[in-house]
Amino acid sequence: MADSAKLYDTIVNGNAKDAVAITKEALAENADPLELVTRYMIPAMDEVGRRFECEDYFVPELLLAARAMKGAMELIRPLLVERGAEPSGRVVIGTVKGDLHDIGKNLVASMLEGGGFEVVDLGADVAPEKFVEAVEQKSANVVCLSALLTVTMPSMKTTIAALNDAGLRGRVKVLVGGAPVTQQYADEIGADGYAENAGAAVKLARTITKV
């Protein structure tokens, strides 16, 4: 009998091998895949995010947990799709034009994926029109913009303007983040939210998409 409760621990501890093994065993015993996700996996990622926010966890722990989550999700997602369940949301993410830093953005992308979102990662130095194109093609409902340089922060504003001009602003929520970015700046440029770190980003994405 699979010990599903242990799934929570394996993800919090970043043990991908055991996370996959327990998920496999549980599914073989006809466990409800959605229940595995909502009862153990998402709370585990929430705990990882919390530990990261209060700086008990650092980047390596975060990545290992996201990897364990991803491993388990790969087994579960096809079953959810079969049932017609939609992902929590579709996120288009990228580092804005002029900025080549992608480590922080990659962390947020991993955590969002771990949190059950479908993530389209456009990479770094992404022009506003690329964001527009991706939002259109993927019918995304969330756009995450990252900037590590104070001087590239204005590219967030131009990206939001481009979404506006394309008539897409109404159907996507725009979240911003990165070392120099603040809540005040997010408000100034008309973003829908700001997150200080990857854990907070997932929580925010969830609240804002009302899942």
Place this chain on the structure above:
Amino acid sequence: MLGDLVKNGPVITDGAWGTEFQALGLEYGQCPDAWNLTSPGRVEKVARSYVKAGSRIILTNTFRSNRIALDGYGLSAQCVSLNRHGAALSRQAAGEDVLVFGSIGPSGKMLVAGETTGDELYASFAEQAEALASGGVHGFVVETMSDLGEAVQAVKAARGTGLPVIACMVFDSGRNKDRTMMGVTPEQCGPALLEAGADFVGANCGVGIEAYIPVCARLAAASGRPVWIKANAGLPELQNGVAVYRGGPDHFSSHLTALVDAGAKFIGGCCGTTPAFITALRDRLG
């Protein structure tokens, strides 16, 4: 040469290059290192400004000139010549009395995420170090490293040339801003970097000079050697679309004594510092 400098009290190093280039017209998103080939006059100008300001060691404009980082700019084919020219430009500006240390920065890829491997990093840093050595550097500064594993590869690669190596990490994370992004402490970094072949260890960038005083003391204790510190001028704020660093040369240099007391022997500045910061440090040293 380095030994003599260390014996004779604190050594003032240089300040930021990237932010100086921006003042000279470098556009955001452009690779500053490319100027070694396309605008050598401006690179030499910044190098000379630090020599004139009182630096005893200056670095090279090669922070991003490892093959992996250059790839992001589409410049990897020019890897060797960017490093050679960068070294030569700093040597020209330095003259006879100032030492030139080759700057080796991070790859921008994360080992822990599987984006690169230790072998790939080593090969990339070794290629850079050899090119810098052939350009005439007196030693190396492995700097702005967030990941100890990557720093170790860079130190080993630089050590392979037989020249002195200084290894600096960024401590800007954790509740007390005294850990690397990966959660590693000064106590863990010091011995690991020495074991990899570093002559001295240190810290650069970070969240401003105050936070580096306790970090410096801990690095000194962990390594048992003088420490290299290049703090930035605090975090920039955006004012009317322009990045502004609020701490000035006076504020910055007022921490010199405390840093020296904490074991710092090589002192300079990172992002946002200018030749005026270096002159302020030199003047306080007397």
